[in-house]
Amino acid sequence: MSLLTRRRLLRRAALSATAAGAARTGLAGAAAAGTVASAAAVAGCDGTPDPHDDADPDGALRFPSDFGWGAATSAYQIEGAAKEDGRGESVWDTFSHTPGRTRNGDTGDVAADHYHRYAQDLDLMRDLGLRSYRFSISWPRVQADGSGGPNQRGLDFYRRLVDGLHERGIAPMATLFHWDLPQALQDAGGWENRDTAERFAEYADAVFRALGDRVPVWLTVNEPKTVVQNGYLWGHHAPGRQDPAAAYLVAHHLQLAHGLAVRALRAAGVGGRIGPALNLHPCYPADDTAEAATATRLYDGYENRLYLDSIFKGAYPEDVLADLGADSRMVRGVRDGDLKIISSPVDLLAVQYYTPIYVTGQGDTVRRWPTSEAEWQQIYPEGMYDILTRVTRDYGRVPITITENGLPCPDTLAADGTVDDSARIDFLRDHFAAAHRAIRDGVPLESYHVWSLLDNFEWAEGYEQRWGLVYVDYxxxxxxxxxxxxxxxxxxxxxxx
Structure with missing residues (x-):
């Protein structure tokens, strides 16, 4: 990696961190609308349809009869029981217990205590009428050190969870890795070490053989981009590094882990469908200049195509590789056959949408819409439509599930025992409508999982932000x-x- 590229990546990380800490802001709709049309040429986005055009004659927006309405969680954010029943330490245990890393020094030691209260939570899901539940399996709960024989007590917990879902008529959707890498593997190099991808395949195989006949949908790696950016560029997430040279080698090994897990499922012969879970950000030029269009194209390469192209086209985007440079650790780390493994055919794509990105000709990012309490999140429902239609147009009609979409609200428990989060309702209504338009326009969208079922440990933000449909009085x-x-x-x- 050249010094220039290294500085560019660090600058991008600094700009993103600055944007995340900025005050809430929004521009007038007319000013923002001018950027969306120019975005279509670069990001592959169609024009925005009239939101009223897709209404049924009775004025309602009806989804396909078999549509999978659901909610999502992740293990470290809700389970707790950090030292029980043979669970090993994860990088998030280490990170959250390091002074200054999380807001108020919060940790996931207890979280929402889902490990002990899962039956109650399953009843909540049933009462909500959920048709699908997307959760994650804690790698260190199954393999304390990230290798060797599985911990039966850990597997038994997930077997009870999956059985409880079936008993309540809810389809399980299990994610194999949602950022809680066993600390023992991190000590051996973590995702910088190619061997970690091999260990992940072995862990995946153990889980497939234990639970595969009961789980219809598997997701491999959750948001590899977030591990790369937050964990290795900005240092805001575990393992807390700021090392651009390592970051994109980590990206490659995470993609390799995904492909190896896909192959492990096929080899295990247990059935079920499998795919990746990618957080995709539609990227728009901040103005109509050629410079902004060029910068947006590269930004989109790092945000989206780096992960989509390798999985669905069997190649990394050339502009990103050129920007990283032939001497980068990532480029030098790709071996013959790696892209064939990464592009092993998948059955579906999990899309997680939270925010758009607007890029200037200098490669900076700017705000166009009001933000939520998570100040990195611009509220723009049309971005949902744009990213779903773009994926279908560019990568074919692979079935899509939305596995995360939501926002944090300043939720408080009123004296009468209620929580009025009307802003969340408005947010979800607008995003559901955008998803409905995408289905109408040919996107094979199967299901939608709101983030999150429960208030939980929100990573570096600790318990400060509440994202749940269900309030948790900690x-x-x-x-x-x-x-x-x-x-x-x-x-x-x-x-x-």
Whole structure:
């Protein structure tokens, strides 16, 4: 990697970190609308359709009859029981226990105590009418040190969880890796070490053979881009590094791990479908200049095509490789046959959408829309439509599931025991409508999982932000359905808006 590219990546990380810390801001709709049209030429986005054009004659938006309405969680964020039943230490245990790494020094030691309260949480899912539940399996709970024989007590917990879902008529969707790498593997080099991808395949095989006949959908690696950017460029997430040279070697090994897990499922012969879980950000030029278009194309390469092209086209994007440089650790780390493994055929793509990105001719990012409490998140429902239609147009009609979409709200428990999160309802309604338009326009969208089922440990933000449909009173672990949960239950019952 050249010094210039290294500086560019660090500058991009610094710009993103600055944007995340900025105050809430928004521009007038007319000013923002001018950027969306120019974005279509670069990001492959269609023009924005009239949001009222897709209404049924009765004014309702009906989804396909078999649409999978669901909610999502991840192991470290809700399970707790960090030292119980043979669970090993993860990089997030280490990171959250390091002073200054998380807000208020919060950790996932207890979180939402889902490990002990899973039956109660399953009943909540049933009462909401969920048709699908997307969760993750904790690697260190299954293999304390990331290798060797599986921990039966850990597998038994997930077997009870999966059985409980089936008993309540809810389809399990299991993610194999949601960032909680066993600390022992990190000590041996973590995702910089190619061997970690091999260990992941062995772990995946053990889980497939234990649970495969009961799990219809598997997701391999959750948001590899976030591990790369937050964990190795910005240092805001575990393992807390700021090393651009390592970051994109990590990206390659995460993609390799994905491909090896796909092959492990096929070899295990247990059935079920499998695919990656990618957080995709539609990238738009901030103005109509040629410079902004060029910069946006490269930005999109790092945000989206680096992961999509390797999985669906069997090649990394040439502009990104050229920008990294022939001497980069990533380029030098790709071996013959790696891209064939990474592009092993998948059955579906999990898309996670939170925010658009607007790029200037200098490669900076700017705001165009109001933000949520998570100030990196611009609220722009049309981005959902744009990214779904773009994926289908560029990569074919692979079935798509939305596995994360939501926002944090300043939720408080009122004296009457209710939680009024009307902003979340507005957010979800607009994004559901955007997804409905995408289906109408040919996107093979199968299901939609709101992030998140429960308030939880929000990584570096600790317990400061509440993303759940269900309020968790952490001192008592009491669960309270928020107004949005009641609303979502009605959406599921009606199968639409």
């Amino acid at each position: 001192p008592t672990q009491r669960r309270v359905l928020k107004r949005s949960a009641h609303w979502y239950r009605d959406v599921i019952r009606r199968n639409g808006l």
